[in-house]
Amino acid sequence: MPPEHQEPTPWDIRRAGRAWTGAEFRQRADLRPEKLEIWEGKLLFSEEDRIKLLGLLLENLGADQAVRMGDPNIWISAVEPLKPSVPRRPFLKDPFNRWMLTLYSLTLLVTVGALFLSRRPDLPHLSATGESMLLCAVVALWTSLGVHAFLK
Numbered sequence: 001m002p003p004e005h006q007e008p009t010p011w012d013i014r015r016a017g018r019a020w021t022g023a024e025f026r027q028r029a030d031l032r033p034e035k036l037e038i039w040e041g042k043l044l045f046s047e048e049d050r051i052k053l054l055g056l057l058l059e060n061l062g063a064d065q066a067v068r069m070g071d072p073n074i075w076i077s078a079v080e081p082l083k084p085s086v087p088r089r090p091f092l093k094d095p096f097n098r099w100m101l102t103l104y105s106l107t108l109l110v111t112v113g114a115l116f117l118s119r120r121p122d123l124p125h126l127s128a129t130g131e132s133m134l135l136c137a138v139v140a141l142w143t144s145l146g147v148h149a150f151l152k
Contacts, residue, residue, distance in 0.1 A: 009031065011059060012024075012059060013055070013058045013062070013063055014059075014063065015062055015063050015064045016062040016064060017059070017060050017061040017062035018059065018060070018062070019060070020059070020060075028056060028059070031052045031055075031056060032053070032056060033049050033053055099146065102146065103142070103146035106142050106146065107142050107143060107146075110139060111138075114138050115135070
């Protein structure tokens with residue numbers, strides 16, 4: 001098969017180096033360069049041959065050994081673009097966040113309202129325990145309604 005139609009080699013590069021299995025050995029041996037030559041200041045004649053040799057060495061030596069060579073910041077900057085990017089959405093674009101903010105606001109309003117109403121002189125006065133129970137019941141009701149509406 002002509003080189004331009006060959007499938008890319010499925011490299012199995014791991015953190016620790018490894019020996020090739022019997023099935024891999026023949027296929028990997030066919031990838032090695034015929035001779036080690038230097039051409040115009042570069043090892044081997046073609047970029048394709050250099051990539052194959054690098055893949056063979058990385059499979060045998062492992063990524064841990066490779067990243068110990070040279071400046072670690074170079075390796076980090078080379079890997080950075082490969083990281084999947086997580087799109088960041090503004091806080092209020094997320095429906096869950098809008099619901100939770102609304103629920104929090106309603107709970108806060110009900111709490112303030114309940115406290116305000118409990119201090120009015122024209123309404124019958126509740127004991128501290130009664131006020132606490134009423135406040136808890138109102139907040140629990142609003143919270144339950146909000147969660148119920150969100151989950152629907």
